[in-house]
Amino acid sequence: MAERNVASRSSRGGLSLQQKEARLAWLLVSPTAIIVFGLVLFPALFSIWISFHDVGLQNLGNVLEADFVGIQNYRQVVTDFAFRFRGPRDWGAAVNSVVFSFASTILTLLLGLIAALVLNQRFPARGAARAVFLFPYVAPIVSVAFVWKWILDPRPAGVLNDILMGLGLIQRPIAYLATRGLAMALVIIFEGWRYFPFAMLMILARLQAIEETLYEVATVAGATMWQKFWYVTLPGLRYVLGSIFLLRLMWTFNKFDDIWLLTGGGYGTNVLPVLTYQFSFQSYDFGKGAANAMILLLILVVCLAVYVTVMMRDTGEV
Amino acid sequence: MAKRVSDENLTFIEHLARWINWPRFLLAITLFFFLTGILFPFYWMVSSSFKSYQEIGGTEPVYIPSALRLDAYRELFDPSHPRFQEFGENVLNSVRVAVPTAIIAVILSTLGAYAVARFHFRGKEAMLNSILIIYLFPGILLIIPIFAMLSQVATRLGFSVQDNLPVLIFTYLAQTLPVALYMLANYFRTIPGEIEDAALIDGCSRLEVIWRVTLPLSIPALVSVAIYTFMIAWNEFLYAFIFLNNNDLFTMPIKINAIFNSPSFRPHVVMAASTVMTVPVVILFLSLERFLQEGLTAGGVKG
Numbered sequence: 001m002a003e004r005n006v007a008s009r010s011s012r013g014g015l016s017l018q019q020k021e022a023r024l025a026w027l028l029v030s031p032t033a034i035i036v037f038g039l040v041l042f043p044a045l046f047s048i049w050i051s052f053h054d055v056g057l058q059n060l061g062n063v064l065e066a067d068f069v070g071i072q073n074y075r076q077v078v079t080d081f082a083f084r085f086r087g088p089r090d091w092g093a094a095v096n097s098v099v100f101s102f103a104s105t106i107l108t109l110l111l112g113l114i115a116a117l118v119l120n121q122r123f124p125a126r127g128a129a130r131a132v133f134l135f136p137y138v139a140p141i142v143s144v145a146f147v148w149k150w151i152l153d154p155r156p157a158g159v160l161n162d163i164l165m166g167l168g169l170i171q172r173p174i175a176y177l178a179t180r181g182l183a184m185a186l187v188i189i190f191e192g193w194r195y196f197p198f199a200m201l202m203i204l205a206r207l208q209a210i211e212e213t214l215y216e217v218a219t220v221a222g223a224t225m226w227q228k229f230w231y232v233t234l235p236g237l238r239y240v241l242g243s244i245f246l247l248r249l250m251w252t253f254n255k256f257d258d259i260w261l262l263t264g265g266g267y268g269t270n271v272l273p274v275l276t277y278q279f280s281f282q283s284y285d286f287g288k289g290a291a292n293a294m295i296l297l298l299i300l301v302v303c304l305a306v307y308v309t310v311m312m313r314d315t316g317e318v
Numbered sequence: 319m320a321k322r323v324s325d326e327n328l329t330f331i332e333h334l335a336r337w338i339n340w341p342r343f344l345l346a347i348t349l350f351f352f353l354t355g356i357l358f359p360f361y362w363m364v365s366s367s368f369k370s371y372q373e374i375g376g377t378e379p380v381y382i383p384s385a386l387r388l389d390a391y392r393e394l395f396d397p398s399h400p401r402f403q404e405f406g407e408n409v410l411n412s413v414r415v416a417v418p419t420a421i422i423a424v425i426l427s428t429l430g431a432y433a434v435a436r437f438h439f440r441g442k443e444a445m446l447n448s449i450l451i452i453y454l455f456p457g458i459l460l461i462i463p464i465f466a467m468l469s470q471v472a473t474r475l476g477f478s479v480q481d482n483l484p485v486l487i488f489t490y491l492a493q494t495l496p497v498a499l500y501m502l503a504n505y506f507r508t509i510p511g512e513i514e515d516a517a518l519i520d521g522c523s524r525l526e527v528i529w530r531v532t533l534p535l536s537i538p539a540l541v542s543v544a545i546y547t548f549m550i551a552w553n554e555f556l557y558a559f560i561f562l563n564n565n566d567l568f569t570m571p572i573k574i575n576a577i578f579n580s581p582s583f584r585p586h587v588v589m590a591a592s593t594v595m596t597v598p599v600v601i602l603f604l605s606l607e608r609f610l611q612e613g614l615t616a617g618g619v620k621g
Contacts, residue, residue, distance in 0.1 A: 018438075024524060025437035032430040032495045033445060039492030040452050043463035050463055061473045063466045118348050129349065131604055135356055138603045140553040142571040143592035146578055147363045150585050159362065159379045193355065225341060254456030257555045261575070273458045280462050281560060293459035300454070 051290035060286070073291035082275055083292070089180070090268065094299065097271040100188060101253040101303070107192035108248050109241060112199025117233075119200070120207045137197035145261035148190055152176040180268040187262055187269050191252060199244045203237060210236040242311055246304065253300045272296040360596075367391070367590035374586045390590035405591060407566060408573040412595075415483055415558075415569055416551035419490045423498050423547040424540055426491070431502030432528055436511070449496040457493070457556050464489065465560065481564040489557050494547040501546070505539035506532060545606055549599055570595045 051073055053066040077083055084092045091099070119130050136144060151159050154175035161173040177183050210233065218228045256273040259265060265274035272292060280289030328336070366374065370387045373380040394405035434442065468479040479485055509532060517527045533540065555571045562568055568576065574591045577584060 021437050022439040025433035025439040025442075028429040028433035029445065031426045032499055035426070035488065035492050036449060036452070036495055039464060039489055040455065040460060040496075041448060043460045043467060044451075044455050046463035046467060047459055050466060055466060060466055060469050063470055114348060115352060118345060118352065121345055123345065123349070129353065131607060132353060132356055134603070134607075135360060135600065138549070138599060139360070139596045140571060140592075140599065142553070142555055142574050143363065143596045144359065146574065146588055146592055147359045149578075150366065150589065151359060151362055153585075157375075157377055157379050162379045250454060254458070256456070256458050261555070273456055276456075276458045276462075286462050286466060290459075290462050293456065293462065296456065297454070297459060 047290045047293060050287055051294045053287055055286040055290070057284045066287075069287065073285075073287040074295070076288050077279075077292045077295060082270060082278070093265075093270045093272050093275040094295075096184070096269065097253060097273075097296070098299065098303065100184065100191075100259075100269070100271055101249055103188045104191035104195075104252045105245055105248045107188060108195045108199050108252075109245060111192050111196035112203055112244070113237075113241075115196055115200040116203035116207055117229075119204060133200060134197045136194045141194075141257045142261060144194060145190075145258060149177065149262060152186065154178065177263050178267050183263050183267040183269050187259055190262060191255075191258060194258070195248060195252075199248070202240055202244055206237055206240040207233070246307065249303065249307065250300065253296070253303070272299070363589050363596070364593050366586055367593045369586050371586065375583065390584075390586040391594075393584075393587050394590055394594070403573070403577065403587070403591075404566075405570075405573065405594070408568050408570050409594065411483065411567055412552055412569045412571075415486055415490070416548050419487050419494070419551040420544045420548040422487070423491055423494050424544050427495055427498035427502050427543060428528070428533070428536075428540070430495070430499045431506055432532065434499065434503040435506035436514075449499070452493075452496050461557060461560055479561065481562055481567050483567060486558060486561055486569075487551075489561075490547070490551045490554060494550050498543045498547060501543055502536070502539055505536055509535050541606060545602060548602075552595075552599060 050063070050066075052068060052070065053063075054069045054072075055063055055066045059066050082092065083094055085095045086092055115133055119126060119133065123129075153159070153161070154173060154177075156162070156165070156173045158173065160176070161170070164170045165173070174182070176186055214232045214236075215228060218232055223231065254273060255271075256277060259269055259271055260274055260277070263269045265271070265278065273296065276289050276292045276296065279292050280286050365381075365383055367390050368383045368386045368388070369380055370383075370389050373383060392399045393401050394403050396402060433439070434446065465479065468485065472479045513535075514527050514531050517531050518524075522530065553571065554569075555575070558569045558572050559575070562572055565573075565576075570591065574588055574595065577591060578588045
């Protein structure tokens, strides 16, 4: 479209018009470009610089004169007890982050797939159900995190405790978010609950684009419901599932709010974004915080690379 | 004929038995499971907000509040309440941040997206790609350098980074503009260039064309960008949490966090405040859902 426009116009007005348009284009883009460069790209590069310097509260107003400390910040991070893997009972933030992100992403994808398949059926009030299904994703994170915390209240008067004790499933109240293992499982379930609508929307859009004739052929060939799902629906969804997985993995890996609000990173749920916050804004060691953030980014890139390679090998496409 | 008569004589259970089969049963069960799981937390939030302190702190949970008590809401909004939280001010702060973010984002992304959709210029691809990389960077990584950088600038120019709502607006713009620009550019590409060419030949300037031709045709996309950016700014926690220290300037999420973590036990007030924060977004969303389809999938509410 744009090419055709330029072509038609340059034949009318010649090069000068094209130049004029290019200048106008830059003028139009520049506010966005300046804000995004100033507050995203430059800071991203600047954080590499910070990670090699000793930056704390004392020299925050005068960062550029901070001492160069080489890889000392990195060394401090990888030897930090909160970061390192210290046996099966204490995974450390690095391993936690990987487990948390992959498990949450898979759960999000599964719930999203089931929800999309359900909403793709015809039933009364489907439109209303579809709107309700989006609630967890639309509501503010602070509200939903605190409702969950309140439902998971550790006292006997907590709702979940009351329900489970009433059903005889547990004998005494459980401190859900203050129990190692259970806390991790619950933050993963929370992520699935909150983000499945995103996956659902994207899968639903793709489902509606799968050709009806494929199902008709399958029906004529005598395929069962399960076979239709496995041989028609799933292959049709392969790419959309792959891209949702990538996006959600990235976002979950970078997520701070959810875990911070639910557990504060305690009880075996500390992840790298929360640890970055703790280094930077609780011990005010910005250099160490930046080094931690760079390691986070590095692990994320490695995970993405592994995922992409494995996926491509599996599907036999390069 | 005889068959129809027998149909009418069936009881409800018989109807059900005839109607039900395995796929339908599975569908009903799954639907029930999802709806309960989604709606219960929201029910619990709203119902808890109407409970009294006694109902909240009892030895058993109260599933249905005995009356619609406004204790929690009075604590938030009524100046005569002994524990008055001045929550009205926090609501206003959220509005003061979210509304300008949405308006500025719509204006700037419209201009940028138009250029991207209609013009060829050197560096366009590079710019678009670098904007995409933003998806990769965690907010927490950016906040350290932003904080260090702005402190530097702020000491020179004599303003404060902390407790400065415009600073917050700029950081939200940086987070939302790339996605907004993408959404709008994709939409602008669907508008045929011929319509604009006709206006150009009639003697309109480019900006007039944007204003009179392109924008009126793009209302759905503009609405979804506005809602998307508004919601991001309304819900945002991390940047506000770090940049705001002064109680009077807290946005709602930060205030709710403060009430939740205060030493006194006030879940009903937290739930009331959460309800106040959640209801507008959900209403906004439901009333404009048809516009938002694309926004939710294309942009994702990143974060």
